[in-house]
Amino acid sequence: xxxxxxxxxxxxxxxxxxxxxxxxxxxxxxxxxxxxxxxxxxxxxxxxxxxxxxxxxxxxxxxxxxxxxxxxxxxxxxxxxxxxxxxxxxxxxxxxxxxxxxxxxxxxxxxxxxxxxxxxxxxxxxxxxxxxxxxxxxxxxxxxxxxxxxxxxxxxxxxxxxxxxxxxxxxxxxxxxxxxxxxxxxxxxxxxxxxxxxxxxxxxxxxxxxxxxxxxxxxxxxxxxxxxxxxxxxxxxxxxxxxxxxxxxxxxxxxxxxxxxxxxxxxxxxxxxxxxxxxxxxxxxxxxxxxxxxxxxxxxxxxxxxxxxxxxxxxxxxxxxxxxxxxxxxxxxxx
Amino acid sequence: xxxxxxxxxxxxxxxxxxxxxxxxxxxxxxxxxxxxxxxxxxxxxxxxxxxxxxxxxxxxxxxxxxxxxxxxxxxxxxxxxxxxxxxxxxxxxxxxxxxxxxxxxxxxxxxxxxxxxxxxxxxxxxxxxxxxxxxxxxxxxxxxxxxxxxxxxxxxxxxxxxxxxxxxxxxxxxxxxxxxxxxxxxxxxxxxxxxxxxxxxxxxxxxxxxxxxxxxxxxxxxxxxxxxxxxxxxxxxxxxxxxxxxxxxxxxxxxxxxxxxxxxxxxxxxxxxxxxxxxxxxxxxxxxxxxxxxxxxxxxxxxxxxxxxxxxxxxxxxxx
Numbered sequence: 001x002x003x004x005x006x007x008x009x010x011x012x013x014x015x016x017x018x019x020x021x022x023x024x025x026x027x028x029x030x031x032x033x034x035x036x037x038x039x040x041x042x043x044x045x046x047x048x049x050x051x052x053x054x055x056x057x058x059x060x061x062x063x064x065x066x067x068x069x070x071x072x073x074x075x076x077x078x079x080x081x082x083x084x085x086x087x088x089x090x091x092x093x094x095x096x097x098x099x100x101x102x103x104x105x106x107x108x109x110x111x112x113x114x115x116x117x118x119x120x121x122x123x124x125x126x127x128x129x130x131x132x133x134x135x136x137x138x139x140x141x142x143x144x145x146x147x148x149x150x151x152x153x154x155x156x157x158x159x160x161x162x163x164x165x166x167x168x169x170x171x172x173x174x175x176x177x178x179x180x181x182x183x184x185x186x187x188x189x190x191x192x193x194x195x196x197x198x199x200x201x202x203x204x205x206x207x208x209x210x211x212x213x214x215x216x217x218x219x220x221x222x223x224x225x226x227x228x229x230x231x232x233x234x235x236x237x238x239x240x241x242x243x244x245x246x247x248x249x250x251x252x253x254x255x256x257x258x259x260x261x262x263x264x265x266x267x268x269x270x271x272x273x274x275x276x277x278x279x280x281x282x283x284x285x286x287x288x289x290x291x292x293x294x295x296x297x298x299x300x301x302x303x304x305x306x307x308x309x310x311x312x313x314x315x316x317x318x319x320x321x322x323x324x325x326x327x328x329x330x331x332x333x334x335x
Numbered sequence: 336x337x338x339x340x341x342x343x344x345x346x347x348x349x350x351x352x353x354x355x356x357x358x359x360x361x362x363x364x365x366x367x368x369x370x371x372x373x374x375x376x377x378x379x380x381x382x383x384x385x386x387x388x389x390x391x392x393x394x395x396x397x398x399x400x401x402x403x404x405x406x407x408x409x410x411x412x413x414x415x416x417x418x419x420x421x422x423x424x425x426x427x428x429x430x431x432x433x434x435x436x437x438x439x440x441x442x443x444x445x446x447x448x449x450x451x452x453x454x455x456x457x458x459x460x461x462x463x464x465x466x467x468x469x470x471x472x473x474x475x476x477x478x479x480x481x482x483x484x485x486x487x488x489x490x491x492x493x494x495x496x497x498x499x500x501x502x503x504x505x506x507x508x509x510x511x512x513x514x515x516x517x518x519x520x521x522x523x524x525x526x527x528x529x530x531x532x533x534x535x536x537x538x539x540x541x542x543x544x545x546x547x548x549x550x551x552x553x554x555x556x557x558x559x560x561x562x563x564x565x566x567x568x569x570x571x572x573x574x575x576x577x578x579x580x581x582x583x584x585x586x587x588x589x590x591x592x593x594x595x596x597x598x599x600x601x602x603x604x605x606x607x608x609x610x611x612x613x614x615x616x617x618x619x620x621x622x623x624x625x626x627x628x629x630x631x632x633x634x635x636x637x638x639x640x641x642x643x644x645x646x647x648x649x650x651x652x653x654x655x
Binding site (some may be wrong): 037208 | 340350351453549562602606
């Protein structure tokens with residue numbers, strides 16, 4: 001029996017090695033939100049499909065159904081010789097840190113997560129400068145607002161979400177120093193990501209305090225915000241993916257987090273992928289705002305040129321957008 | 336605080352309190368008949384999904400409502416089968432139903448719509464808000480006008496149904512023979528059995544009523560307040576409704592005041608977030624926790640004793 005296992009084990013290792021040598025296709029693991037979430041994970045899928053279409057390459061992907069599958073999926077892809085193994089969502093930080101050491105020849109990528117590059121030299125951690133993108137949509141909101149009050153609805157009250165709110169507030173203040181900014185969080189536990197009912201009420205409460213442009217960074221709850229804004233005749237601003245098409249004429253723009261580009265770049269680099277820590281910001285078009293057929297007539301040219309100028313200034317360092325997560329304070333808004 | 340702000344908060348209270356009220360009444364019928372129903376959350380969630388899904392396919396909110404109610408009744412029947420027919424533990428059966436609903440809704444939604452476990456956004460097939468007669472013309476009458484226009488008029492039909500269900504529940508439970516027997520089954524099933532009335536049938540009737548009410552609650556969440564289903568969208572409201580039921584000491588009218596009080600607390604929390612009282616600040620987390628704190632205070636017997644129906648939670652075993 002033991003001998004048998006050894007032989008089988010050896011055979012399996014041999015197969016895995018041949019697999020690595022002959023081809024190293026990339027693999028993609030989505031977070032629990034699922035492949036078609038219209039937002040974060042779907043952006044990753046879109047990036048991968050674009051890479052496949054342009055290069056004729058192939059990739060494997062998997063959707064998780066439970067927390068426990070994270071490590072399992074990572075190990076399976078690594079053992080089958082896939083590289084790089086790309087994951088979306090900050091929850092992959094720990095599983096990757098646990099697994100990466102066992103597969104030194106496989107490269108792992110975590111989008112939104114963070115793995116110590118010294119301890120795990122074969123991992124690339126990709127972060128985004130959400131505050132810069134939020135600053136730009138904040139400017140658009142400040143210009144579009146007639147009441148001078150704009151607001152922010154966050155999902156769970158975590159530093160990452162405050163980073164969105166802080167950038168947004170700074171942008172609105174930049175175009176209208178007297179702008180009143182209301183920032184509320186839906187809750188302090190994970191149900192906040194899936195409570196559109198509460199998000200709707202929060203939006204209504206903000207609107208009754210004068211807000212007429214509402215930026216939602218709240219996962220699936222954000223749909224409640226955009227829905228209410230559309231129902232009540234205010235502007236909503238989407239997040240992560242381009243959500244302009246959801247409620248045409250009501251979604252002013254969307255703050256983009258180019259997860260698709262991050263995936264595309266990682267897949268293009270393939271085996272030569274540089275590991276370490278990467279920050280996707282305005283300068284490498286990692287964040288931005290969405291302008292398309294649905295909203296091009298809703299934003300006037302003066303606003304657009306001001307926003308593009310500000311984007312240039314942020315890249316050149318002339319404007320410095322404060323990052324909430326650096327010191328856990330925000331100069332532009334109180335929480 | 337001016338009248339308008341007050342009215343907006345009360346308006347929000349009604350919207351947030353209505354699903355709680357419906358689920359609280361569902362729990363009332365069930366527990367009065369001696370069946371503890373911790374599965375309110377799961378039933379409402381299943382109803383929310385099926386009402387949104389069928390409203391999407393048919394374009395009619397009523398088809399959705401029917402599907403939602405049937406789904407909630409189906410869940411009730413599973414609960415009944417496990418805990419009435421086979422005399423299993425009611426709490427365990429209820430918890431299992433919550434997990435089942437949480438998983439099965441996302442699974443079916445993903446299979447049918449492939450949108451990450453939610454239904455597409457409903458364009459039609461939602462409840463429209465009802466403007467009561469004279470609301471527009473009375474709008475300018477001082478005080479009464481705005482109250483009528485802002486607060487009383489302009490809700491979806493389920494809100495009015497929910498409020499009418501309170502006196503109806505009271506009447507059924509306390510003024511009909513069925514209600515008397517139902518309450519008796521929750522207090523002393525052996526006596527009812529001795530009188531030649533089927534305990535099991537009465538308990539099944541009670542949980543079917545609970546299913547219908549949970550169906551209304553789910554349908555209200557998914558197709559009146561929102562335009563579609565997202566995973567876990569009940570977000571713990573079933574548990575708050577259970578807390579409200581204890582707070583209401585298992586009485587219909589108190590159910591109304593308890594759920595509206597909890598709705599008001601949520602509305603205030605959403606409107607003001609951190610409340611600055613000058614000397615100190617009440618954090619929003621405290622406001623959100625207040626329903627549970629109040630329930631514990633009630634349970635501890637500070638405001639009169641909260642005594643559940645005596646046979647609540649116990650499967651009835653016929654003597655041989």
